[in-house]
Amino acid sequence: MSTIKPTPAPTLRRLPKYLEYLHEAKRKGIASISCTTIANDLKLDSVQIRKDIGITGIVGKPKTGYNVDELIHSIEKHLNWDDMSSAILVGAGNLGKAFLGYENFKKYGLNIVVAFDKDRNKIDGNIFNVPILHIDKMVDLTYRMKIHIGIITAPADEAQEIAELMILSGIRAIWNFAPRHLDVPDNIYVENAELSSDISHIKRRLKEITDKEKKYSESN
Amino acid sequence: MSTIKPTPAPTLRRLPKYLEYLHEAKRKGIASISCTTIANDLKLDSVQIRKDIGITGIVGKPKTGYNVDELIHSIEKHLNWDDMSSAILVGAGNLGKAFLGYENFKKYGLNIVVAFDKDRNKIDGNIFNVPILHIDKMVDLTYRMKIHIGIITAPADEAQEIAELMILSGIRAIWNFAPRHLDVPDNIYVENAELSSDISHIKRRLKEITDKEKKYSESN
DNA sequence: ACATTATCGATATAATTATATCGATATAAA
């Protein structure tokens, strides 16, 4: 059925973008929308949007487009945002704690239910209603709670060890914010947050832009 | 010369990964390394790595590979990590404050020198040695400091307005963590952090994995 | 000294992803 073919990664990256836009449109009271309109506003290609949207299974009407509510529902269902997944977080430093209070994750169907740290000084009850426990308790608790998503916000040199513990805990997918490659079995999915990649993009493109401008001004 | 052709985005995404690996290798005392070795350890294709690395301009030696120091230098130079860029951050909430204390950014050549917020309650001197000022001061100060990179960690409905102020401030590249599409002129580069895309990937791939397992167990 | 091997850079092929085109159809206008 819907899962014979995996959704292409670029599509998966764009779908949330459409969703954000569609929620905004809905708030403005727009009932139906076409790919052409979305493409104009987001400065993307309408054919690409139509294809991406089509993957989620919805069918549109010529001349009108799609019903906004149905479209939102179709995408959210495809992305599994409609059923809330529980997650654990390991590493209650600045970034980890910030995530515990980051409300948007819930919108995306991700609920951090408990956090762990190896530093007993950081284990001071709850932060944003999420309990912070010692890492010793992770494997047993996570396994019993049947949680399958783990977030690593610990320092790089602890990441591999944490990943291995997570796998013991029954974690199947790891969201890794530590700048370290994780060596895991094939049946474990790792999503690297790659803040460094973002910065690389920014710095390189900035260089490309300014170099080009310099060249242009020199040739005049 | 090196900037005639823009570096492909996938390459830009992988290069930091190699860097992290190479720094680790260097720490272990490894002096020279081949693409084959890197590929094995990172579970990637050696040809792809060779091509990515080649883009940065370095040449290797048959049978030996590359000198680790030179390779690190070549990549970091290509990514502009060697010259530190100053950045401003707008939105001193949980995430914003966490970033002010996130040491890794400096390693990637990004230095957040000042943060702004519209909420006067959040303007309480320095956090992690970074001053937090009222947003009223942003345009003038940023312009005078000739800062070209801006980070948005404010709520979604403030993002567009902040982006416009940033452009007035002389900002050329924006790293946007707010879940909102930014409408900016062509000459401004926007990198969207897309935490929601990461979550979409995780949730969908998890679904694809478990669906497949279910199917397999049913057919037995 | 010569053969063997690992690796490089370059080039060729395959796969994926993006964009363009086209007939069909629902709505709106004449």
Added chain:
DNA sequence: TTTATATCGATATAATTATATCGATAATGT
């Protein structure tokens, strides 16, 4: 009621990205 038009889904083409192949070469072993 008929014609015009915007949009859809499907299909075809182009561009980008990934992978495979191959001759050249530096190090190593015989």
